[in-house]
Amino acid sequence: MYPLTTYHLHQIFNKLDRNKDGLVSIDELMSLLTRLNLHAKRAELELLVGDDKAFNFFDFLFFYQTLNNIIVQEDRDQIKEGDLEFVEDDLRKAFGVFDLNGDGFISDEELRIALGRLGLWDEKSCGQDCMQMIGVYDTNSDGLLDFEEFKEMMSMDSLESC
Structure with a gap:
């Protein structure tokens, strides 16, 4: 898949940050997951996001990279x-x-x-x-x-x- 650059991720981050406070909240993240027809429980996202209950851009980059690595490994493990x-x-x-x-x-x-x-x-x-x-x-x-x-x-x- 075409790798997302930091520029692309910044555009996505800005779209997710609806209230323009420089943070992506759990609600904003859940809205994206819903549009993608992916279902996550609030408690699961809270564990990923941490005590702050929101991502700044650098946390968002780390979140993206971590999820991407997990998904690629799971896909590789599941395909027979x-x-x-x-x-x-x-x-x-x-x-x-x-x-x-x-x-x-x-x-x-x-x-x-x-x-x-x-x-x-x-x-x-x-x-x-x-x-x-x-x-x-x-x-x-x-x-x-x-x-x-x-x-x-x-x-x-x-x-x-x-």
């Missing part, structure tokens, strides 16, 4: 040869989330809209970033991601570089 068909099925579903017009390709515009709907980027300001993200895995240089390119982007080898 017989599970590959399930993984591909899940990837097709994920691909469909971004392929908004159903043409079998993800354009930079579709990526921008999908990320905007998730509240991860301002739909108007991430156009160049979205083109760059697609460009990293666009092996045939057509400006679009097909399913095979998307699959490569989501592969374990790519996730390890995050």
Whole structure:
């Protein structure tokens, strides 16, 4: 997967920080997880966030890196040869989330809209970033991601570089 840079993480942090106090609260974090259809208990998040009940940007970076390392390791541990068909099925579903017009390709515009709907980027300001993200895995240089390119982007080898 295309690694998120500190710049991208700062943009996400600013989007999550709805009251602009320089902190991401548990409520703000739960709002993101809900939009991503991930469910976490408040008590679990409180353990991760600590006594302050909110992240500053540097805590947020550490949180992201820690979760990313855990997820990559869990994914690696869970995938067995017989599970590959399930993984591909899940990837097709994920691909469909971004392929908004159903043409079998993800354009930079579709990526921008999908990320905007998730509240991860301002739909108007991430156009160049979205083109760059697609460009990293666009092996045939057509400006679009097909399913095979998307699959490569989501592969374990790519996730390890995050």
